[in-house]
Amino acid sequence: MTARRCYLHIGPHKTGSSTLKHFFRANEARMYSNGLFFPKSIDENGKRAGHHAVLVNSSELTPEGDLRKGAVLWPEIEAVVAKGRKDILLSSEMFSDAVFKPGRFEPLLNFFSKRGYEVVVFAYLRDTASWLNSGYVQSQKRFARVQAFSDYVEMGFDEGWIDPMRFLAPFIDDPRCRLEPIPFDQAAKAGLEDDFMRRCGVADIRDFTKLPLRNSNAGAKTIYAAQQIMARLGGGARDRKGYAPIYREFKQTFQRLGWQDQPHVELDAEQADAIRARMAPSADAFAGRYFGTPWSSVCTPRPMTRSRFEPEAASATEREEVASVIDQFVEAFGQKEKKSGSQAARWAAKATSRLGRRKPEAAEAGEETRD
Structure with a gap:
């Protein structure tokens, strides 16, 4: 009998997570009939959410992966897991923030491991230069803070969220899970929703509802x-x-x-190449390990031409x-x-x-x- 799986989609930010989130919400029933359960979740205000960040930010599980008394969200998942008939899909780009908090995923990984479920971690990867530009555009259009692009770049390198070897560290070599990094541009070219569902074992989504692209460049x-x-x-x-x-x-x-x-583009070709060269040692090591090829073959560099108002x-x-x-x-x-x-x-x-x-x-x- 094939082991059941929990597909843990961790984003990260600016890799189509908003598009996928709304796709999942619109197709919960269709996914369920195809053997894939997308649990209900709530946000920080107690309202229905389209992502599962709260599942690793709550105290409903013990460190060993057992349900605590009074748990609200995890019992629904346990009931489905106990029957062993459905795979589980947990998705949130905020998971990629939680990876930097030591031990945050221990309860979740232990929960599924002791119940015989394999955890498959999906993480999208992008060309570093274009990824930084997209993140910066997002932060500015949402009025996050007054910040120069050069400072944003330094923040990305310092905090490590653009370095797959760092932000995926909790899942590398962990026997309780299998890390499956995905080149974002390749997935988008194949059809982001189609590619994702195929990886979850759902081959045909012609009757699924597809929604417009979310969070494109604001201009x-x-x-x-x-x-x-x-x-x-x-x-x-x-x-x-x-x-x-x-x-x-x-x-x-x-x-x-x-x-x-x-579109708003902060970089010219020379600046983009400098960022890629700076990330190359770590990125190439990661790409070599998981793809057997240089990073530039996994995440093809996008042409960058500065475009500002x-x-x-x-x-x-x-x-x-x-x-x-x-x-x-x-x-x-x-x-x-x-x-x-x-x-x-x-x-x-x-x-x-x-x-x-x-x-x-x-x-x-x-x-x-x-x-």
Whole structure:
């Protein structure tokens, strides 16, 4: 009898994870009928999520892989595993962040190992230079922080999330799992969803629902506008009041204006080659081990031509359009902060008014209680 498997898709970021996440959610029933179970999950706010990051960030499992009393999510998985009739698919690009936290995957690996399931780890790989550019564009369009591209590159090298030998270290040589690194561009060319399902043993997905590509390059004007908005706000905006709806409106705006048609590229060919050369020793060692070939054969270098929005070279119409969007969203964040501050002031005034209306004897009793 063939051993059942848990397919652990760890992303990482900027390798089609959002596209796959929505594909999985749209096809849960079809996957189940094909022998692949995609468990329910929740996000940090307790709402239904399309990924499984919470499964390694919770304390529902003991380090040995047993369910703790009161577990909510893992019992559903255990019930399916106990029957041994379905493979399991767990997916989250946030898993690639958790790999840098020692022991984070121990409970999960032990859970499946002691129940006779093989864990197969899927991790996509990209050309280092284009990967860094994509990550930088993502961080800037989402108002993460004001940051120069050169600083972002150094962060990538220092933290190790662009180095497969480092971010995949927890799964290399671990007998409880099998690491299956996947060249992203090759998978995308074959059809990302088709390629992924084939690796999970589902050969025919013609009746599955496919959705539009998610998180493509936001465009040069978008990144310029986002950086100007953050500069005027005095920093990143992801922690500001009203961020989520304001970002959604920003995204709808740049898509409506067609700004994504001219991608934002920070690198020229010389800079891209310098980044690849810097990563080469580690990347080649990894590629040699898993593919028997140099890294450049696994992740073919993409041609890079710098493409940024330069106001001085733009037409007056373009400058006015971009300036209008910048003003619109600086104002949107400002109004949200102002509204939040006014609301807090009203709540404080009401609380003070209630205290002022308290009877003297009640106030005295309250003081005695607090003492």
